[in-house]
Amino acid sequence: MYDLKRLFNNTDVLETIPKSELTQIDSLLKKSIDKNYQHSGCWQIDLINIFGKELVLELLDDIDHYNYSKYKDYLGVETKNHLDIGSGSGKTPLLIHKKHADLTIKCVDVSTNYLSQEAKAILSKTKKITFSCYEKGSNLPYPDSKMGSASLFYVLHHCHPIDNVIRLLNEVHRVLIKDGFLIVIDEPIRNSNHKRLKEQIDIAVNSLLFDQELSLDIIGENISKDSFRTFENKPDQHPGFSDLNFFANDELQSFFTETGFKLIEYIEPNNWNWIFDRAIYILNKQD
Numbered sequence: 001m002y003d004l005k006r007l008f009n010n011t012d013v014l015e016t017i018p019k020s021e022l023t024q025i026d027s028l029l030k031k032s033i034d035k036n037y038q039h040s041g042c043w044q045i046d047l048i049n050i051f052g053k054e055l056v057l058e059l060l061d062d063i064d065h066y067n068y069s070k071y072k073d074y075l076g077v078e079t080k081n082h083l084d085i086g087s088g089s090g091k092t093p094l095l096i097h098k099k100h101a102d103l104t105i106k107c108v109d110v111s112t113n114y115l116s117q118e119a120k121a122i123l124s125k126t127k128k129i130t131f132s133c134y135e136k137g138s139n140l141p142y143p144d145s146k147m148g149s150a151s152l153f154y155v156l157h158h159c160h161p162i163d164n165v166i167r168l169l170n171e172v173h174r175v176l177i178k179d180g181f182l183i184v185i186d187e188p189i190r191n192s193n194h195k196r197l198k199e200q201i202d203i204a205v206n207s208l209l210f211d212q213e214l215s216l217d218i219i220g221e222n223i224s225k226d227s228f229r230t231f232e233n234k235p236d237q238h239p240g241f242s243d244l245n246f247f248a249n250d251e252l253q254s255f256f257t258e259t260g261f262k263l264i265e266y267i268e269p270n271n272w273n274w275i276f277d278r279a280i281y282i283l284n285k286q287d
């Protein structure tokens with residue numbers, strides 16, 4: 001029997017999941033050990049079938065709002081400008097813009113492919129948010145010491161190998177003002193099983209959010225299994241997602257120290273569904 005409680009230390013959260021759902025999750029986990037199943041693309045369908053498309057999206061939305069309430073006081077210190085790195089669909093900068101309209105937000109990513117229609121429409125109307133594209137591994141297209149704050153949300157686990165993580169953090173350090181803040185959200189893994197599951201969940205959730213093949217329009221009642229494809233199947237079309245490597249909490253913290261950041265707050269939420277668990281790191285640029 002696959003023991004969920006041994007895999008996930010957070011038993012309080014598991015207690016809140018109804019027994020019928022746990023049984024379904026349990027059988028999904030058992031199936032997910034099988035490599036053929038992992039690569040079949042069925043994982044996404046099963047995830048959505050178990051939790052429901054609405055619930056998955058609702059949970060992600062709740063998480064974004066919860067996150068915002070934790071980091072909002074660190075945005076744009078002194079400068080009233082903020083840099084969001086790896087903006088993806090643009091949902092984080094849009095949320096920040098809605099809540100914090102006087103802030104100038106710069107967004108950067110390695111591809112424009114993931115921007116949502118909503119983000120494109122808002123970008124065309126306001127000068128408060130701008131979007132730039134740059135090549136993975138190169139310097140960020142911004143001058144030294146100008147940004148009051150920066151964010152890296154769910155990006156570091158796509159920056160494999162470690163050299164790329166360090167390079168990106170060094171670049172963020174360069175563009176921040178003295179004492180500027182960096183907010184990192186990522187999903188520190190607890191052990192190798194957790195890492196493997198995170199990888200699958202990541203493919204599923206990112207497919208749901210970013211993959212045109214999996215746009216919300218096509219995730220309907222009569223969806224054909226053939227329409228589901230994972231990012232793994234077409235990595236060249238997804239330069240931002242081709243590398244996937246989740247880190248443990250102590251690894252992430254050592255990257256921050258090595259690149260000149262001091263951890264001033266670590267928020268490990270315990271009230272989310274284990275599938276979407278993540279941590280927030282509030283960091284301060286050191287000289």
Ligand SMILES: C[S@@+](CC[C@H](N)C(=O)[O-])C[C@H]1O[C@@H](n2cnc3c(N)ncnc32)[C@H](O)[C@@H]1O
Pocket residue numbers: 085086087088089090091092108109110111114136137152153154155158159168206239240241
């Ligand atoms: C999981 S998505 C997260 C998107 C967004 N931050 C959010 O919270 O919804 C990861 C994003 O990081 C981007 N990315 C990956 N490597 C990057 C890098 N070295 N520099 C900037 N962005 C990168 C990907 O293109 C993708 O848009």
